[in-house]
Amino acid sequence: MPLPVKARSFLRNLFLSRRVEMDLDEEMHSHLEMLTEENIRAGMPPQEARRSARIELGGIEQVKEQVRERRVGNWLHSVFADCRYGARQLRKNPGFTFVAALTLALGIGANTYIFSVVDALLLRPIKFPDPGRVVALWERVPNAGLDRNELAPANFLDWQAQNHVFDHMAAQDWWDANLGGVDRPEHLHGFLVTPDYFAAVEAQPMLGRAFLPEEGTPGKDHVAMLSYGIWRDHFAADPSVVGRPVLLNGIDYTVVGVMGPDYNYPSGAQIWASLAFSPQSGANRGSHYLHGVAHLGAGISLQQAQAEMSAIGARLAKQYPRTNIGRDVKAMPLIESEVGQERAPLVVLLVAVGLVLAIACANISNLLLARASSRQRETAIRAALGATRRRLIRQWLVESMLLGLLGGGLGVLLAFLCLEVQVIRIPPEFARMIPGWGKIAINTPVLLFTTFISLGTGLVFGFLPALRASRPNVNDSLKEGAPSTGFGRRHRLLRNALIVSEVALSLALLVTAGLMMKSFIRLECVFPGFNPNRLLTMFIALPDAKYTSSEPTANFYERLIERVQNLPGVQGAAVANMLPLGGMNSTSTIRIEGRPEPPAGQEPEANSRSVSASYFRTMQIPILRGREFASEDSAKGRLVVAVNKAFAARFWPGEDPLGKRMRLTGPLRDQPWRTVVAVVGNIQYELNVPAPAEMYFPLRQQARSTMALVVRTSPDPRSLEASVRAQVAALDRDQPVFDIMTMDDLRSVSLIGWRLGGTLMTAFAGFALALAALGLFGVIAYTVKERTHEIALRMALGARPQEVFRLIVGQGMTLALMGLVAGLPLALGMGRAVAGLLYGVSPNDFATFAGVAAILAAAAFAACYIPARRAMRADPWTALRNE
Amino acid sequence: MSAEPTTLLQGTLDLLILKSLVAGEKHGLGVSRRIQQITGGTFVVKPGSLFPALHRMEEEGWISSFWGDSENNRRAKFYRLTKAGQRQLKVETTRWGRISWAIDHALEAS
Numbered sequence: 005m006p007l008p009v010k011a012r013s014f015l016r017n018l019f020l021s022r023r024v025e026m027d028l029d030e031e032m033h034s035h036l037e038m039l040t041e042e043n044i045r046a047g048m049p050p051q052e053a054r055r056s057a058r059i060e061l062g063g064i065e066q067v068k069e070q071v072r073e074r075r076v077g078n079w080l081h082s083v084f085a086d087c088r089y090g091a092r093q094l095r096k097n098p099g100f101t102f103v104a105a106l107t108l109a110l111g112i113g114a115n116t117y118i119f120s121v122v123d124a125l126l127l128r129p130i131k132f133p134d135p136g137r138v139v140a141l142w143e144r145v146p147n148a149g150l151d152r153n154e155l156a157p158a159n160f161l162d163w164q165a166q167n168h169v170f171d172h173m174a175a176q177d178w179w180d181a182n183l184g185g186v187d188r189p190e191h192l193h194g195f196l197v198t199p200d201y202f203a204a205v206e207a208q209p210m211l212g213r214a215f216l217p218e219e220g221t222p223g224k225d226h227v228a229m230l231s232y233g234i235w236r237d238h239f240a241a242d243p244s245v246v247g248r249p250v251l252l253n254g255i256d257y258t259v260v261g262v263m264g265p266d267y268n269y270p271s272g273a274q275i276w277a278s279l280a281f282s283p284q285s286g287a288n289r290g291s292h293y294l295h296g297v298a299h300l301g302a303g304i305s306l307q308q309a310q311a312e313m314s315a316i317g318a319r320l321a322k323q324y325p326r327t328n329i330g331r332d333v334k335a336m337p338l339i340e341s342e343v344g345q346e347r348a349p350l351v352v353l354l355v356a357v358g359l360v361l362a363i364a365c366a367n368i369s370n371l372l373l374a375r376a377s378s379r380q381r382e383t384a385i386r387a388a389l390g391a392t393r394r395r396l397i398r399q400w401l402v403e404s405m406l407l408g409l410l411g412g413g414l415g416v417l418l419a420f421l422c423l424e425v426q427v428i429r430i431p432p433e434f435a436r437m438i439p440g441w442g443k444i445a446i447n448t449p450v451l452l453f454t455t456f457i458s459l460g461t462g463l464v465f466g467f468l469p470a471l472r473a474s475r476p477n478v479n480d481s482l483k484e485g486a487p488s489t490g491f492g493r494r495h496r497l498l499r500n501a502l503i504v505s506e507v508a509l510s511l512a513l514l515v516t517a518g519l520m521m522k523s524f525i526r527l528e529c530v531f532p533g534f535n536p537n538r539l540l541t542m543f544i545a546l547p548d549a550k551y552t553s554s555e556p557t558a559n560f561y562e563r564l565i566e567r568v569q570n571l572p573g574v575q576g577a578a579v580a581n582m583l584p585l586g587g588m589n590s591t592s593t594i595r596i597e598g599r600p601e602p603p604a605g606q607e608p609e610a611n612s613r614s615v616s617a618s619y620f621r622t623m624q625i626p627i628l629r630g631r632e633f634a635s636e637d638s639a640k641g642r643l644v645v646a647v648n649k650a651f652a653a654r655f656w657p658g659e660d661p662l663g664k665r666m667r668l669t670g671p672l673r674d675q676p677w678r679t680v681v682a683v684v685g686n687i688q689y690e691l692n693v694p695a696p697a698e699m700y701f702p703l704r705q706q707a708r709s710t711m712a713l714v715v716r717t718s719p720d721p722r723s724l725e726a727s728v729r730a731q732v733a734a735l736d737r738d739q740p741v742f743d744i745m746t747m748d749d750l751r752s753v754s755l756i757g758w759r760l761g762g763t764l765m766t767a768f769a770g771f772a773l774a775l776a777a778l779g780l781f782g783v784i785a786y787t788v789k790e791r792t793h794e795i796a797l798r799m800a801l802g803a804r805p806q807e808v809f810r811l812i813v814g815q816g817m818t819l820a821l822m823g824l825v826a827g828l829p830l831a832l833g834m835g836r837a838v839a840g841l842l843y844g845v846s847p848n849d850f851a852t853f854a855g856v857a858a859i860l861a862a863a864a865f866a867a868c869y870i871p872a873r874r875a876m877r878a879d880p881w882t883a884l885r886n887e
Numbered sequence: 888m889s890a891e892p893t894t895l896l897q898g899t900l901d902l903l904i905l906k907s908l909v910a911g912e913k914h915g916l917g918v919s920r921r922i923q924q925i926t927g928g929t930f931v932v933k934p935g936s937l938f939p940a941l942h943r944m945e946e947e948g949w950i951s952s953f954w955g956d957s958e959n960n961r962r963a964k965f966y967r968l969t970k971a972g973q974r975q976l977k978v979e980t981t982r983w984g985r986i987s988w989a990i991d992h993a994l995e996a997s
Contacts, residue, residue, distance in 0.1 A: 009946070009947070009948030009971075010946055010947065010948065013945070013946035027964075028942075030962075030964075031915065031938070031963075031964045032938075034914075034957075034961060034962055034963045034964065035914075035915050035916055035934065035963075037961060038914070038916045038957065038959075038961060038963065039916065041959060041961075042916070060933075060934070061934050062933060062934060062935050066935065067934050067935050067938055070935050070938070070939045071938045071939045071942050073939070074939040074940075074942060074943045075942065075943075075946065076946045
């Protein structure tokens with residue numbers, strides 16, 4: 005059988021190589037002897053016989069090399085040899101190896117770091133066994149520009165009943181769960197989910213069971229599923245917790261199961277309970293607050309599902325025109341739906357680190373090209389001894405790939421350090437909400453990626469030098485005293501082209517960094533419309549079971565404000581259901597008195613806020629017209645509203661809004677008219693979006709159970725955290741607070757994307773600039789060395805040092821200028837690509853382009869300066885005497 | 888010189904080596920001289936082609952080698968045909984016959 009023979013040969017070649025080699029050597033010599041004898045027998049004199057035999061054999065070493073080339077497993081063997089040889093070469097040139105490995109370590113490290121973030125956040129933010137089958141469902145209202153609107157309960161129930169494309173469909177809603185019966189009450193980020201939810205997201209509990217269908221009916225819905233973290237931290241990881249009661253919002257729930265440690269959807273979820281619709285809420289088509297998830301049935305594609313859901317949406321629009329007109333259904337992969345705003349900046353960063361690596365490659369290519377010319381002799385000797393061109397190329401590539409791996413290893417270390425010291429830092433309250441954030445790590449996929457790019461970069465930067473170096477001119481190189489430099493014109497062109505592309509790529513990166521940094525600085529300077537300094541904020545969610553109506557809820561908050569206001573160090577306190585810069589919003593559709601009724605589905609919308617009377621004072625929002633809310637604005641008093649400047653300008657342009665009336669509309673019934681009693685200044689809910697129309701309702705007339713407490717303090721706001729908490733506990737010892745942040749925290753978190761984008765881009769671009777400058781320096785220094793003779797001759801013939809200086813600097817600056825010109829379209833393209841991430845600066849902002857070009861030119865000049873000075877000092881006599 | 892002979896030439900060389908060993912075991916020079924002899928001097932196999940081919944064919948299992956004494960009592964490495972080699976010779980012969988017929992046919996066409 006040929007296979008075992010071949011396998012045996014393979015193993016023998018690999019492990020008994022010494023014996024195989026000796027055998028071959030002996031065979032060659034015996035062959036030579038026999039040839040010689042043959043010649044002698046034919047009558048040649050011994051000397052002549054030997055010579056002739058040698059000619060016929062054609063060189064023992066060459067024949068041996070040809071035999072080796074053909075051996076089974078030769079490639080493996082010779083790759084080992086190449087590796088050994090390459091490692092020796094790298095060790096022999098510690099200076100080169102150090103510079104190249106460091107450059108690569110920075111380039112590959114940056115790639116590894118960004119990829120680890122991309123991998124966790126974009127590629128695998130949520131773990132599903134079969135992510136393609138788990139679908140997010142949204143309502144879509146194209147006319148209102150709403151691509152992803154939450155679901156109304158009645159619509160969800162109809163979808164669930166009428167579709168044939170999903171085998172499971174479920175809805176979820178946010179749920180503030182106050183965990184009671186423990187020493188210190190704690191707020192849990194919970195979700196209410198319909199019974200099919202865990203099946204829809206393909207998740208199974210680690211302990212216990214998922215919710216049962218009958219648990220989706222009112223009265224049977226007090227069942228809870230614990231997350232792994234809560235089970236571990238609050239229930240001591242006790243498996244017998246399943247079946248036991250747990251006090252949530254003052255009600256006993258039965259724990260039916262515990263999810264495993266890997267389950268992380270929805271991001272940050274700590275507990276789940278069953279969502280049951282009462283007959284009344286199940287008929288609601290006007291309130292949109294549910295998130296839909298579904299699991300595709302076997303053999304159904306997403307397109308088929310979308311088609312059927314759209315058909316159902318159209319049917320419902322016809323059936324319930326008042327609420328559903330213009331409402332379509334949108335089905336999309338859940339992962340895609342979850343990964344939102346992080347995608348664009350991360351992709352930009354990934355492209356940026358890719359470009360940095362490309363520049364690093366160009367730089368090392370250049371270094372290697374220079375080395376290729378000084379190693380010409382060595383290559384020539386190898387070629388003379390029978391190394392084929394292919395073998396020479398492979399040797400160079402193996403050496404480059406070793407270098408790549410060395411850089412990659414250091415790069416992984418660097419990326420690991422970046423993760424350890426948390427270069428990207430986000431407050432845990434927010435990090436929790438970003439799907440996949442906790443999973444960022446140097447793990448197997450990241451290491452595979454790094455290995456791949458390390459070898460890949462080795463191939464890329466080694467390719468050109470390998471091609472050049474493997475074509476030595478054996479005769480010239482081996483001549484005694486041949487100059488060891490210079491491959492001629494084409495070689496120089498190649499090196500120049502590499503420098504030009506480095507400068508071009510750097511320009512693109514610097515421009516992008518400049519634009520993003522400028523956006524960040526512009527945003528930092530945006531005035532939010534209130535005084536954000538020394539404000540402590542925290543959320544309180546009062547449970548419905550205990551605070552059954554508006555009155556006790558409002559009472560609680562008013563008493564809390566009073567107590568907090570009396571604390572030493574507190575200048576003011578207030579509550580509001582939404583915080584500026586907090587990333588949350590709530591809107592309502594409205595009608596203005598005396599205006600014609602708009603067609604269904606096209607009512608104007610405005611932000612709606614419930615606030616205590618002290619809110620404007622505490623936040624220092626100016627009251628432009630009218631008065632503050634007061635005690636007369638009670639549940640029994642006249643219904644009033646305060647509007648912001650944008651609201652007044654939009655709905656009563658050129659009129660006095662005071663005394664005018666508006667009301668909230670609903671698809672089912674409209675609220676009573678409210679009279680405008682104040683116009684207040686605009687405040688920014690997001691710094692990068694102009695303030696929209698906004699209305700404020702007094703707490704007593706529109707109480708909400710979940711409110712944010714804001715406290716203006718004289719000392720550092722964090723120092724008052726404990727005493728403010730104590731006031732909450734004094735009013736209700738079972739009531740937890742959560743998301744405790746200062747307004748400064750909120751502000752910096754709201755800008756985190758821009759800050760990280762700007763600073764990381766700047767760091768990468770700075771690195772790119774340094775690399776390009778180094779590359780230019782290398783090339784110019786090399787040229788000066790190459791042209792020493794010519795320069796000396798020029799000086800001997802009367803050229804002044806300044807002229808020499810100008811000659812050298814001129815050469816470098818020409819390259820830089822060509823790079824700038826080549827990089828311009830690239831930079832314009834990059835600017836356009838990041839346009840969506842910019843604020844207050846145009847993608848082709850002249851100042852940024854000019855500034856960046858000036859920086860690059862200055863760096864290029866600096867890079868040429870030293871070699872040019874050296875050229876100026878060239879001593880004509882020494883140079884010429886060497887001839 | 889070219890690193891890879893065309894498949895036709897390589898096939899031919901294999902065929903000739905196998906054929907030269909049918910009469911009995913031979914060392915490298917013997918194989919070379921035998922080929923020269925049976926082809927009427929048309930093919931002179933240089934060591935640079937011969938030895939790589941011999942070693943490759945040994946690894947394929949078509950021939951096996953052993954050290955022995957030459958006709959002049961010199962230590963030499965001998966090659967002999969294996970069972971697999973005899974089978975391979977048949978395969979190569981058939982193949983060559985087909986090629987040769989095809990080429991003849993092609994040349995006869997006007």
